[in-house]
Amino acid sequence: MTRMPPPTVLDRLLEIGELFQHDMATAFDGTGLTPARVRVLWVIRHGGPMTQQALATALGVSARNVTGLVDALEQGGHVARSPHPTDRRATIVSLTGAGEQRMTQMQSEHADLTADLLDAVEPADRAALARGVDAIAERLRALIAADAERRTSSAERSA
Amino acid sequence: MTRMPPPTVLDRLLEIGELFQHDMATAFDGTGLTPARVRVLWVIRHGGPMTQQALATALGVSARNVTGLVDALEQGGHVARSPHPTDRRATIVSLTGAGEQRMTQMQSEHADLTADLLDAVEPADRAALARGVDAIAERLRALIAADAERRTSSAERSA
DNA sequence: TATTGTTATACTCTATAACTATA
DNA sequence: TATAGTTATAGAGTATAACAATA
Structure with a gap:
């Protein structure tokens, strides 16, 4: 546990x-x-x-x-x-x-x-929050795209 | 559209x-x-x-x-x-x-x-981001709990 | 020959209801 | 009488493969 x-x-x-x-x-x-x-x-x-x-x-x-x-x-x-x-x-x-x-x-x-x-959300935190979630979303999108790319090319190699 | x-x-x-x-x-x-x-x-x-x-x-x-x-x-x-x-x-x-x-x-x-x-995420934005997502999660939890409460009591009334 | 949508089939997640074995 | 887990049944979301009509 x-x-x-x-x-x-x-x-x-x-x-x-x-x-x-x-x-x-x-x-x-x-x-x-x-x-x-x-x-x-x-x-x-x-x-x-x-x-x-x-x-x-x-x-x-x-x-x-x-x-x-x-x-x-x-x-x-x-x-x-x-x-x-x-x-x-x-x-x-x-x-x-x-x-x-x-x-x-x-x-x-x-x-x-x-x-x-x-x-x-505290008004003073809102701008940073918006920037933060934008950055995280962008990074996550990039990671997933890279993963899909890796998956595709490995499938091509085995074909 | x-x-x-x-x-x-x-x-x-x-x-x-x-x-x-x-x-x-x-x-x-x-x-x-x-x-x-x-x-x-x-x-x-x-x-x-x-x-x-x-x-x-x-x-x-x-x-x-x-x-x-x-x-x-x-x-x-x-x-x-x-x-x-x-x-x-x-x-x-x-x-x-x-x-x-x-x-x-x-x-x-x-x-x-x-x-x-x-x-x-920009280092300067991280603390505000953490506070912001905490606040949003808490508010969302409260909204859902209130909704469940409303649903339950309306079900009780009809029983 | 390739594409659009459908039928056929199958698997996962989910639920309620009925049932068995226990508490 | 109530609870723990199972079987029975059903619906939703998803996929691949085969097929018909059309491009």
Whole structure:
């Protein structure tokens, strides 16, 4: 049994990530929405109507996965499928009126939460906090990209 | 299609949470480990050998879920089940030698990552960053607790 | 020949409910 | 009567592989 060390900044960041997830997962009860489905809605909200292939790339998941997510969102009335104007293989997914409305509401709730949480930080600490999380996010992105690169080239060597 | 607003501190925290998850999920290829299983290992590592019931409480998941996770970890040789000395209903789950070894390695990798990421932050910003994330984590915990409270009492009213 | 989306199949995480053995 | 763990069942998210229609 190992002694629990005092939490570091990183431990706190991990905890915050888990708390956010928990908050997300419990917030959608009865709406037919789930974290994965809401991610789809955010991508369309920000990127506009797009093919399922584009959704798969933007979300970093398989095409098969997108089929299932869009099926559920379509059945729930949040998105609609329409034929691509020129490519008859492709399907365009767009938000319905109800979907747009829901996203507007979620965006406003997100803004409220942002304001509430930032309000808990000492005003004098806010600028440094913003710089700090930016730096950490950037470094983490770089580490993951390097890791993916390493993984890819080692896969190529073995092929 | 909505204009993408500049990322706030909260957006960055969400992004960091997702990056950590991604990092976790890809780090276990070929080990038979998954994020959920590793969470079990961390709880035992910090809390010592315990019953599955205690694990379920510590993890915040159902007893059924623990059965499955422990099954997989046992099969992978990371943990062992043993009878409770006095309560013949209960099972004690403890780390095997291999499990301990794996956790020591993961703990060291976690420490390296912590040092690496913190190193990316300007030294003058570090104290404010630590205070800021502490404050945000505390506020978020309070919000979620209040939400759970509200949910519970409304469930009681309808019962 | 390559790409888009679907069907087929499988694995992980999660939950509730029913059941067994014990307390 | 209550608790610990399991079996039964189900739903969500994810993946790969095979396939049809189209480019």
